Amino acid sequence: MSRQISAPPYRGIVFDCDSTLATIEGIEELGQGASAEVRARIADLTNEAMEGRLPLQDAYGARLEVLKPTRAQVDRIGDLYIENALPNARELVSALHFLGKHVGVVSGGLLAPVQHLSKHLGIAPEHAQAVDLRFDDNGDYAGFDESSPLARSGGKLDVLGRIAENHGPLALIGDGATDLEAAPVCARFIAFAGVEARPAVMQAADKVCREADLAALLPLLCTDEELLRLADHPNHSGLVQAAQSFSPTQ
Numbered sequence: 001m002s003r004q005i006s007a008p009p010y011r012g013i014v015f016d017c018d019s020t021l022a023t024i025e026g027i028e029e030l031g032q033g034a035s036a037e038v039r040a041r042i043a044d045l046t047n048e049a050m051e052g053r054l055p056l057q058d059a060y061g062a063r064l065e066v067l068k069p070t071r072a073q074v075d076r077i078g079d080l081y082i083e084n085a086l087p088n089a090r091e092l093v094s095a096l097h098f099l100g101k102h103v104g105v106v107s108g109g110l111l112a113p114v115q116h117l118s119k120h121l122g123i124a125p126e127h128a129q130a131v132d133l134r135f136d137d138n139g140d141y142a143g144f145d146e147s148s149p150l151a152r153s154g155g156k157l158d159v160l161g162r163i164a165e166n167h168g169p170l171a172l173i174g175d176g177a178t179d180l181e182a183a184p185v186c187a188r189f190i191a192f193a194g195v196e197a198r199p200a201v202m203q204a205a206d207k208v209c210r211e212a213d214l215a216a217l218l219p220l221l222c223t224d225e226e227l228l229r230l231a232d233h234p235n236h237s238g239l240v241q242a243a244q245s246f247s248p249t250q
């Protein structure tokens with residue numbers, strides 16, 4: 001089946017989380033306070049997975065086994081996501097909701113922190129999908145949801161395919177190889193290079209956003225008519241102005 005690439009309008013907009021909605025990689029942040037050796041190992045595993053050199057399912061369990069995060073450490077990541085959210089993230093979500101769009105988050109990160117950020121941005125927790133962890137009664141790490149499609153390569157494609165059935169045509173915004181894998185079921189895949197510029201992902205994307213500000217995504221997600229509706233609304237006109245301050249993206 002060939003891809004149905006199309007210009008706006010889109011009925012659904014789906015964001016990746018790490019290095020897209022927030023500047024951090026949540027699982028790497030879990031390694032802060034660990035030894036330099038552990039941190040370097042985690043960063044290597046993340047990069048190998050994001051660049052498509054290591055199957056995600058192998059990287060996933062390996063990183064968590066190295067880290068063994070407690071429930072308290074995982075909850076802290078949710079706060080860090082909010083502290084490190086990209087400029088205009090809340091404003092963009094609000095504008096997309098105003099236009100009647102489904103807005104979701106699909107992440108290979110950890111479910112509780114991803115839902116915490118999503119809620120902060122005005123996205124319903126049930127529209128945020130990521131990988132759940134298990135803890136024992138002491139709050140110590142006891143494994144992850146190995147049945148989650150988001151903990152394996154190609155999983156985002158399956159999850160986005162289901163969202164596209166209900167909310168398509170979809171636009172997907174993300175920085176990593178796992179995001180690119182989901183492009184075949186999306187009408188537009190935007191490589192978000194405002195935090196991490198990954199050449200292989202950028203080259204294969206339909207559009208590239210190089211700004212570290214989510215306002216710059218607005219013209220890539222909306223029709224001219226939708227932009228005019230936003231510009232006419234007092235709650236959203238500032239976002240349209242912010243978007244216009246960026247030079248046109250590819």
Ligand SMILES: [Mg+2]
Nearest residue numbers: 016018019176
């Ligand atoms: Mg990412």
